[in-house]
Amino acid sequence: MSAQTLLNSLFQYKASIDNELLDALNGLGEEARSEAVSSALRVLNHAHLVDRIFAANLQRQPHSYAASWSSEVPPLAQLASDIRxxxxxxxxxxSRLMPEQLEEVVDFTFTDGGRGRMSREEMLAHVVTHAGYHRGEVGRLLPDIESTAMRDVFAGYLHRTEPARRQQD
Incomplete structure (x- = not known):
């Protein structure tokens, strides 16, 4: 399997589990809004901002983010739409990156003003692992959605989306 194929699969997995998590949060309803839910939304917003910052970095484009955290969190419906x-x-x-593009090193500036240098492959790996870390944090903040958090494993995703992988010769 190529790095490009693996990374694309990891981002399909990320989108799938993000979707499940956002649906679970939406299913909590307005009456379940608590400090824990507010904290979870702040964490998800942070992960999303980092996703957007690195999307700009990957394309060597400037972004307008001065920080990777925001005191203002959009409503769940808007945040969910933006994440999706x-x-x-x-x-x-x-899906369209060539191997040489993955290996290309990109210089960028972190939101704190520090300089950074990573290959696109490294940046993409960072985005996937960073998001997974924070989805786990949300799962700890909101035990009501634990069943969703427990499904947040790549092997489980592969077997749900490709049931033939469960078949034995």
Whole structure:
């Protein structure tokens, strides 16, 4: 399997589990809104901002983010729409990258003003692992959605989306 194929699969997995998590949060309803839910939304917004920052970095484009955290969190419906749009962007982006583009080193500036240098492959790996870390954090904040958090494993995703992988010779 090529790095491009693996990364595209990881971003399809990310989009799938993000979708499940967002649906679970939406299913909590307005009456379940609590400090824990507000904290979870702040965490998801942070992960989303980092996704957007690195999307710009991957394309060598400037972005307008001065920080990777925001005190203002959009409502869940808007945040969910934004996350899903960004997930689609990453799936499309990783589906068309050539090996030499993955290996290309890109210079960028972190939101704190520090300089950074990573290959696109490294940046994409960062985005996937960073998002997974924060989805786990949300699962710890909101035990009501634990069943969704427990499904957040790549092997489980592969077997759900490709049931033939469960078949034995």
């Amino acid at each position: 749009e960004t997930d689609r962007w990453y799936i499309d982006f990783t």
